Amino acid sequence: MKALRSEVWIFLICTIFFVLVTPAYWFVTAAAGDGEGGGGEWTGTSALVMTTLLAAMVTWYLWFQARKLDERPEDIKDAEISDGAGEQGFFPPYSWWPLWAALTFGVCVMGVIFGWWLFMIGCGLGILALSGWVFEYYRGVHAH
Template identity: 65%
Template sequence: MKAEAWIFGVTTVFLVLVTPAYWLVTSAGNTGGDWTGTSALTMTGLLTLMVTLYLGFHARKMDPRPEDRKEAEIADGAGELGFFPPYSWWPLWCAATLGLMVFGVAAAAWWLLIIGGVLGAVALSGLIFEYYRGGHAH
């Protein structure tokens, strides 16, 4: 995680340098500067600083991963990487019911919102419990 901390650290330094420069460039000509862009750059810099501190703190607390060690071999990173789910139709039905609910609100057809909510509960239950039954059961 040290590499990731360095990447975010460099990004933080870049944003700290760019933000005042952006303010100066946009304040030319008595307009007072661009508050929207300056505040967006400031908040982005603070967010990258937060991620940098988080990754740096955890990089010191945990054992180095193979990609963090210079003497590591490719085989050191071998093994199970995690669970990757197969295809699923349930996200499509969840999105469709959400679209139906949003359309119901936009069209002031509250009955569509209720139908979408009921069908959405069924679709969300299917999405949550799809690995407990059928061919992909664990």
């Protein structure tokens, strides 16, 4: 098996750290409390559990991607700058669709406050904005 890449190691160390810190935090807050309730402070403990799961998810994703990829020039100790030359990937040009999607989300949120009829209008506009964003490379100037 290939050696793990540096970004995998960084997130693996973070995951291990959070796995150790989360129960310690729970026990320390339980001991510092008045003893009622039989547990630690739940808000911070829940946040640490979610942080642990997020770090584990990123670690798993990076490890999974590292297995599929060949060796990168930045991973080779004696690589030259020219080894990384060539196409680096596809970078999309400007797009107005994220703006429309955000505005329709704002209409949906206002619909929850002012009335469900406005929420339904926002959902309809959101479907249009999301469809435009997903299919923007199938038509127009940037079609391929």
